[in-house]
Amino acid sequence: KHRPQLTxxxxxxxxxxxxxxILGQAVTLVExxxxxxxxxxxxxxxxxxxxxxxxxxxxxxxxxxxxxxxSIDVFxxxxxxxxxxxxxAVLAIDPSSERSKGSILGDKTRMEKLSIHPRAFIRPSPxxxxxxxxxxxxxxxxxxxxxxxxxxIFVETVGVGQSETAVxxxxxxxxxxxxxxxxxxxxxxxxxxxEMADAIAINKADGDNVDRAKIQAAEFQNALHLYPLPPSGVxxxxxxxxxxxxxxxxxxxxxxDDYFQAVDRNGYFQERRRQQEKYWMYETINExxxxxxxxxxxxxxxxxxxxxxxxxxxxxxxxxAGDILKFYFDKLKKTD
Amino acid sequence: KHRPQLTxxxxxxxxxxxxxxILGQAVTLVExxxxxxxxxxxxxxxxxxxxxxxxxxxxxxxxxxxxxxxSIDVFxxxxxxxxxxxxxAVLAIDPSSERSKGSILGDKTRMEKLSIHPRAFIRPSPxxxxxxxxxxxxxxxxxxxxxxxxxxIFVETVGVGQSETAVxxxxxxxxxxxxxxxxxxxxxxxxxxxEMADAIAINKADGDNVDRAKIQAAEFQNALHLYPLPPSGVxxxxxxxxxxxxxxxxxxxxxxDDYFQAVDRNGYFQERRRQQEKYWMYETINExxxxxxxxxxxxxxxxxxxxxxxxxxxxxxxxxAGDILKFYFDKLKKTD
Numbered sequence: 001k002h003r004p005q006l007t008x009x010x011x012x013x014x015x016x017x018x019x020x021x022i023l024g025q026a027v028t029l030v031e032x033x034x035x036x037x038x039x040x041x042x043x044x045x046x047x048x049x050x051x052x053x054x055x056x057x058x059x060x061x062x063x064x065x066x067x068x069x070x071s072i073d074v075f076x077x078x079x080x081x082x083x084x085x086x087x088x089a090v091l092a093i094d095p096s097s098e099r100s101k102g103s104i105l106g107d108k109t110r111m112e113k114l115s116i117h118p119r120a121f122i123r124p125s126p127x128x129x130x131x132x133x134x135x136x137x138x139x140x141x142x143x144x145x146x147x148x149x150x151x152x153i154f155v156e157t158v159g160v161g162q163s164e165t166a167v168x169x170x171x172x173x174x175x176x177x178x179x180x181x182x183x184x185x186x187x188x189x190x191x192x193x194x195e196m197a198d199a200i201a202i203n204k205a206d207g208d209n210v211d212r213a214k215i216q217a218a219e220f221q222n223a224l225h226l227y228p229l230p231p232s233g234v235x236x237x238x239x240x241x242x243x244x245x246x247x248x249x250x251x252x253x254x255x256x257d258d259y260f261q262a263v264d265r266n267g268y269f270q271e272r273r274r275q276q277e278k279y280w281m282y283e284t285i286n287e288x289x290x291x292x293x294x295x296x297x298x299x300x301x302x303x304x305x306x307x308x309x310x311x312x313x314x315x316x317x318x319x320x321a322g323d324i325l326k327f328y329f330d331k332l333k334k335t336d
Numbered sequence: 337k338h339r340p341q342l343t344x345x346x347x348x349x350x351x352x353x354x355x356x357x358i359l360g361q362a363v364t365l366v367e368x369x370x371x372x373x374x375x376x377x378x379x380x381x382x383x384x385x386x387x388x389x390x391x392x393x394x395x396x397x398x399x400x401x402x403x404x405x406x407s408i409d410v411f412x413x414x415x416x417x418x419x420x421x422x423x424x425a426v427l428a429i430d431p432s433s434e435r436s437k438g439s440i441l442g443d444k445t446r447m448e449k450l451s452i453h454p455r456a457f458i459r460p461s462p463x464x465x466x467x468x469x470x471x472x473x474x475x476x477x478x479x480x481x482x483x484x485x486x487x488x489i490f491v492e493t494v495g496v497g498q499s500e501t502a503v504x505x506x507x508x509x510x511x512x513x514x515x516x517x518x519x520x521x522x523x524x525x526x527x528x529x530x531e532m533a534d535a536i537a538i539n540k541a542d543g544d545n546v547d548r549a550k551i552q553a554a555e556f557q558n559a560l561h562l563y564p565l566p567p568s569g570v571x572x573x574x575x576x577x578x579x580x581x582x583x584x585x586x587x588x589x590x591x592x593d594d595y596f597q598a599v600d601r602n603g604y605f606q607e608r609r610r611q612q613e614k615y616w617m618y619e620t621i622n623e624x625x626x627x628x629x630x631x632x633x634x635x636x637x638x639x640x641x642x643x644x645x646x647x648x649x650x651x652x653x654x655x656x657a658g659d660i661l662k663f664y665f666d667k668l669k670k671t672d
Contacts (some may be wrong), residue, residue, distance in 0.1 A: 042658070049652050140654075162498070178423075270649075277646045277653040289625045290666075303441035310613045313606075316385050317613040321620035323379070329628070332668045 005059045008043035009166060014152035015048065015148040018087075020121055023148045030140045031126045035295055045140050048147035053273070055146045057153045058169040058261055060194065062177030067203045070241035071177060073332045077113045078249045079152060087119045087144035092156040093138050093163050107143055119195035121150060135166035136287050139280060142170060164193050169279050172269060173259055178220070179239065180204045180213035195227060198236055199255050205240035213240040220236060232272070299328055342377035351384065351484045354423075356457055359484045366476045367462045371631055381476050384483035389609070391482045392596055393489045395503040397512030397529065403539045404492055407513060407579035412456060413449045414585045415488060423455045425481035428463035428492040429474050429499050456487060471502035472623050475616060478506060500529050505615050508605060509534045509595055514556070516540045516549035516576065531563060534572055535591050541576035542583060547575040568608070570598045635667035637665055 006014075011284070014022025016212055029042045044055045062068050076088050090111065116121040117210045142153050155171055157163045168174050176197040180206070194200075200220050205213035230233060237255045241248035263269040306320040315323075342350075342361070350358025366377045400402050412424050426447065445572050450456040462473045478489050491507055493499045504510050512533040517540070530536075541549035556574045564570060573591045577584035600604040629635055642656040651659075 006508035042654070045654060047655070103451060153368070179460075226661035274647050274649060277649075278643055281643065281646050281656045281660075284654060285629070286626060287662050288657065289629055290622060292661075293621070293625055307614055307617065310617050311610050313610065313613075316382075318381060318385070318620060320617045321624065325621060325624050325628075329668065332665065 008040050008047060011040075011044045011126045012047045012147070013091050013330075015044075015144060016051065018149050019151060020148075023121060023144060024123075026144050027123055027141050029175070031137050031151070033295070035220075038291075041140070045143050048143050052143040053146060055142075055153050056173070056256075057142065057155065057171040058256065059157065059164075059166065059171035059174040060177065061157050061164050061174070062179075062203075064158060066177045066179050067243045069205055071241075072154055072156060072200075073111040073114050074243050074246050075249055075252060076111070076152075076154065077117065078253060080117060082118050082253075086152060087121075087148075087150040088114070088117075088152040088154065089142075090114065090156065091123050091141055091145070092125040092139050092155045093119070093131075093135055093167055094158060095209065107110040121145060130285060131162055133287055133291075135170070136280075136283055138166075139170045156301070163195060167274055168196050168282075171265070172263070172272060172333055173256060176200045176255070178202045178216070180209040180216060191269040195230075197241065198230070198232065198259055199252075199254055200224075200238045202238070202240045206245045208244035210240070216240075231253040232263050232268045233266050234268075235261050237296045293328060296328070296331075298331065299324065301328055339409065344383060346565075347376075348378045348383045348483070351380075351480060352387065354485050356484075359457060359480060360459075362480050363459055363477050366480065367473050369627075369631070374627075377419070377476070381479050387483040388479040389482060391451065391478075391487045392509070392592075393478065393491065393507040394498075394515065394592065395491045395493065395507035395510040397493050397500050397503065398406055398515075400494060402513045402515050403579045404513055406535075407539060407577075408490055408492060409447040409450050409493060410582050411580050411585055411588060412447070412488075412490065413453065414589060416455050418589075422488060423457075423484075423486045424450070424453075424488040424490065425457040425459070425478075425486040426476050426490045427459050427481070428461040428502055429479055429496060441542050444502075448624045449651075457481060457484075467498055467502060468619060468623055469627075471506070472501070472619060474502075475506045500532060504532050505612055507620075508608060509592055509601070511592070512536045512571050514538045514552070516552060517547040530559070531566075534568065534570070534595055535565070535588075537562075537588055538574070538576040539579050542578035542581045546576070552576075554581050557655065568595070568599050568604045569602050570595050570604075629664060634636070634667065635650075635660065638663055 007021075010028045011022060011029070015026060026041075026044055029037055029044065032038060032041065060068060060072060072090055076090065080086055080088055109115070111122060115122060125143065126134050128143075138155060144154075145153055153171075155167050157167045164174075173194050176193060176199070178200055198268050200217075202213045202217055203221070217240050218239045224236050224238065237247065239251050239255060241252050258268070263272070294303075302324050306315065306324055309315040310317055310320050342358075347358060347362045347365070354479065362377075362380055365380065368377065370376060396404060396408060404549060407653055408426055412426065414423055445451070447458060451458060462470050462477075474491060478491075481489055489507075491503050493503045500510075510532050512535070513527060514536055516538050520548065536553075538549045538556070542666075549588055553574045553576050560572050560574065561659055575587050575591060577588055596605070597607070638660050642651065642660055645651040646653055646656050
């Protein structure tokens with residue numbers, strides 16, 4: 001017995017009511033690679049756009065072991081407790097899930113409180129496709145969540161590669177989580193990531209670690225002074241906290257809240273969103289140019305044949321690519 | 337007074353004679369973004385393919401300051417001195433040149449001996465376009481150089497980002513240059529880059545540094561033991577040397593020569609080249625899908641208009657991208 005197929009209008013209606021089952025299904029639709037599903041997905045997104053944008057989008061990064069999931073669980077619960085009207089969606093971008101087909105991020109079992117919280121929606125990283133494709137799907141999921149009334153969006157990522165740039169391009173605020181007592185080399189801080197951070201929060205500042213964490217915080221604050229003021233006009237703050245022992249979460253909240261108030265006043269909030277929209281216009285174009293090509297079954301067959309010829313040294317990569325492209329563009333001309 | 341336009345056949349004839357002026361012009365042609373130049377460039381490359389492939393392609397990476405240029409100068413001269421029939425081309429991929437429009441790599445002034453050597457050809461990094469585009473042009477330049485009889489190709493890159501992956505995808509051997517006495521954190525070694533290296537050469541092993549460099553070499557060798565044997569079947573070697581004082585260059589040469597003999601025997605040389613050809617088939621397709629779109633003047637005009645609308649909040653990125661793509665595919669259908 002199959003579920004009846006929902007139309008785009010059904011999805012939007014369900015979303016607008018805050019139906020989390022429908023929201024989950026809509027995200028699955030967005031993540032689907034099937035062209036017919038993608039067509040409905042794009043229609044849903046377009047219909048959701050007028051209701052989107054009204055959230056605080058917060059990116060959270062840090063190396064594995066930094067305690068991201070625990071921190072998100074505690075911080076998200078704190079945030080939802082402050083205001084009974086607030087809703088929180090936790091999304092994730094994990095480029096490693098591309099290979100392993102399973103993401104360690106956004107794992108519900110690691111967010112004990114949020115996973116059973118009626119006003120929280122947790123969704124692990126989409127696993128198929130390139131980082132660009134995965135990021136785009138997360139970006140589209142943000143639109144769905146916002147249309148469903150989620151006014152806080154957390155986007156989690158592992159702090160080890162290009163995924164930070166992708167997350168940075170879709171959030172208003174970027175939080176870098178560090179671990180108290182770990183040396184820089186263990187934390188994989190790259191200059192580029194430090195420069196992206198709107199705040200650095202040093203986790204595991206509990207027990208014996210408290211003093212060390214405070215010294216570290218001072219060092220980070222000094223290091224940040226060396227950079228010019230970020231385009232937000234707000235100097236990045238450094239704080240210590242403990243996700244596990246639930247310490248100093250309110251300070252972290254105030255740093256983030258102050259930031260949003262400041263960028264709201266100075267106009268940077270809107271400016272950043274505009275620049276992100278521009279970025280996503282180009283990203284969307286590039287993704288679609290590729291998917292229009294690779295999702296064509298005839299192209300898929302030809303790719304298989306040509307790849308075999310290239311591997312067997314019967315044709316060069318350039319000539320093979322040229323032949324496939326010629327077939328593709330010829331075919332596009334013939335379509336009516 | 338303009339130079340007469342060369343035909344593809346003229347280029348190939350000049351290249352095959354080893355005319356370096358023609359080779360330089362052919363590389364400029366390949367690097368051109370103009371569609372009419374690109375058409376000739378592709379014809380030249382196709383005609384060169386039967387003469388290409390017969391070289392040792394060596395990738396060289398290391399952070400700025402590792403002494404790459406000096407090392408290439410000394411090592412390249414050593415190599416050319418060994419065999420008067422050998423020819424060496426030094427190419428570069430510098431992703432930072434995209435922004436600064438000027439590359440510090442492949443700088444002739446930093447390669448004193450090679451820059452005036454009659455059997456050396458030095459070419460800095462192409463500067464226009466995405467990393468993928470830049471890498472593809474370098475890959476095509478390899479074909480031109482090989483057709484012109486260059487049987488050693490060095491491809492230099494800065495060891496800080498994705499460019500290593502691009503270089504790794506076009507060379508037979510990947511050399512990581514480290515500096516004696518510098519800590520790991522200064523050298524920006526990422527796990528992925530260590531895993532790519534077929535050899536690690538510790539530079540500046542001279543004077544006071546010799547002992548420290550040897551300890552470091554032992555540490556690297558230990559670290560490399562932790563990884564499984566690479567697909568080449570050849571265990572990566574670690575050596576110390578001094579580019580500036582011209583010390584231990586012969587050891588480095590033997591490591592590389594031994595590698596090429598081993599992979600020639602066990603068949604990995606051909607296997608790796610085949611896999612690279614497959615990789616470049618897909619890279620070429622992706623680049624061409626984009627360039628066919630972005631090089632269209634009508635698309636360019638439309639992009640400008642839509643970008644303005646997106647920045648002015650008059651249209652969402654998704655809708656704008658959709659409109660442009662629709663225009664593009666409609667236009668393709670109409671072309672005869």
